Amino acid sequence: MDSPTAAEFPPVESYQRQVDDIASKTDVLEKRVNEVTRFFDGKKHGSGGRKAGGSSRYATNGARDCKGTPDLTRQLGGIIRQITSHEWADPFLQPVDVVGLQLDDYHKIITKPMDFSTIQNKMEGKDGTKYNNVREIYSDVRLVFDNAMTYNDENHDVHIMAKLLLEKFEDKWLQLLPKVENEERKKEEPNDVPTTNNTTPEATVGKLAKDTDDELNELYNQLDELRRMVVQRCRKMTTDEKRKLGAGLCHLSPEDLSKALELVAQDNPSFQTSAEEVELDMDAQSETTLWRLKYFVREALERQANLAASGKAEESAKRKRDDIYNALAKTASKRVKK
Structure with a gap:
C-alpha cells in the first residue's frame, strides 16, 4: 500500500487540538464517573448516595419558555445565568469576532459556532427559532465551551476558562437531570398509565452511567483513529x-x-x-x-x-x-x- 503524501494529512496543530479536545472531554467524563462511583459507594454503606433531584432555587426571570416543560426551561435558564455571570464568561457571551481577531482558520476548525447570545435568542424564540426541549439547550451550552477548547491550545487562557465553566455547568446540569428524565418519561407513557412525580436515584445514576460509557467508547474510537493517522505520518524506522x-x-x-x-x-x-x-x-x-x-x-x-x-x-x-x-x-x- 502506498504511503499517503504530506498533503493528505492535516497540519500537526490540528492533531494537537484534537488531543486537547479529547483530554477536555475526558476530564468531564471523569467527573461523571466519580459521581456514579460516589453514589453506589454510598448505597453500599447504607446512605443511599447523594439525593437525586433538581433544585428549584434558581431565578426564573429572563428567559421565555421553549417548547419543552416551562419549569425546566426556567430552571436551566437560571443555571445559564449563573454561568454567564461568572467573571470568566465574557469571551463566550457573543459570537467570536473572526474578522477583528484575524482568525482566518476558525471556520475551518469550528464547523458549528455557538455563543450565549445565540442561545438566549433561541430560548426567547427570536428569529423564528426555538428549542424543542432542554436537552437541546444543554447541547448548545456544551458546544460553546467545546468549541473554545477545540480551537485554543490547552495552555491558552480561553481554553482554561472554558474548561472551568463547563465543569461548573455540568455539575449544575447533574442536579437538574433527574427532573428532565422524569418529564421525558411522562411524555412517553400512555395517558391511561399512572405516572410518578419522581424518578428513583438508581434509575438516574444508571442512565448517567450508560451515557458516560457510550461517550467513553466514542472517545476511544477517536483516539484509535487519531493514533492511526499520527502513525501514518511517521518516517521509516531505522x-x-x-x-x-x-x-x-x-x-x-x-x-x-x-x-x-x-x-x-x-x-x-x-x-x-x-x-x-x-x-x-x-x-x-x-x-x-x-x-x-x-x-x-x-x-x-x-x-x-x-x-x-x-x-x-x-x-x-x-x-x-x-x-x-x-x-x-x-x-x-x-x-x-x-
Whole structure:
C-alpha cells in the first residue's frame, strides 16, 4: 500500500487540538464517573448516595419558555445565568469576532459556532427559532465551551476558562437531570398509565452511567483513529531503532509483553501470540506496527521505572523509620540503665 503524501494529512496543530479536545472531554467524563462511583459507594454503606433531584432555587426571570416543560426551561435558564455571570464568561457571551481577531482558520476548525447570545435568542424564540426541549439547550451550552477548547491550545487562557465553566455547568446540569428524565418519561407513557412525580436515584445514576460509557467508547474510537493517522505520518524506522525496540521488548513484564504481541497480531492475523516461543521479525513488520510498538514499549518501560522508583522510595522511607525507632529504643534503654 502506498504511503499517503504530506498533503493528505492535516497540519500537526490540528492533531494537537484534537488531543486537547479529547483530554477536555475526558476530564468531564471523569467527573461523571466519580459521581456514579460516589453514589453506589454510598448505597453500599447504607446512605443511599447523594439525593437525586433538581433544585428549584434558581431565578426564573429572563428567559421565555421553549417548547419543552416551562419549569425546566426556567430552571436551566437560571443555571445559564449563573454561568454567564461568572467573571470568566465574557469571551463566550457573543459570537467570536473572526474578522477583528484575524482568525482566518476558525471556520475551518469550528464547523458549528455557538455563543450565549445565540442561545438566549433561541430560548426567547427570536428569529423564528426555538428549542424543542432542554436537552437541546444543554447541547448548545456544551458546544460553546467545546468549541473554545477545540480551537485554543490547552495552555491558552480561553481554553482554561472554558474548561472551568463547563465543569461548573455540568455539575449544575447533574442536579437538574433527574427532573428532565422524569418529564421525558411522562411524555412517553400512555395517558391511561399512572405516572410518578419522581424518578428513583438508581434509575438516574444508571442512565448517567450508560451515557458516560457510550461517550467513553466514542472517545476511544477517536483516539484509535487519531493514533492511526499520527502513525501514518511517521518516517521509516531505522535499523538501529528496530534493534533498540527489540531490546525494549525483552525488558517488558510478561503482561506488557503479551499486550505488545497483541498489537503485532492486529496487523498480522496469522501471527501466533499463544505459542510457547514467539519469534518476531522486525523487518517483516509494517511501519504502522513498528511505531505502535515503539510508543507502547516506551510507555510500558516508563511505567515500570516509575513503579520501581516508588518501591525504592517506600523501602528507603521504611529504613529511615526503622533507624529512628532503633535510635529511640537505644536512647530509652540508656535512660533505664541510668
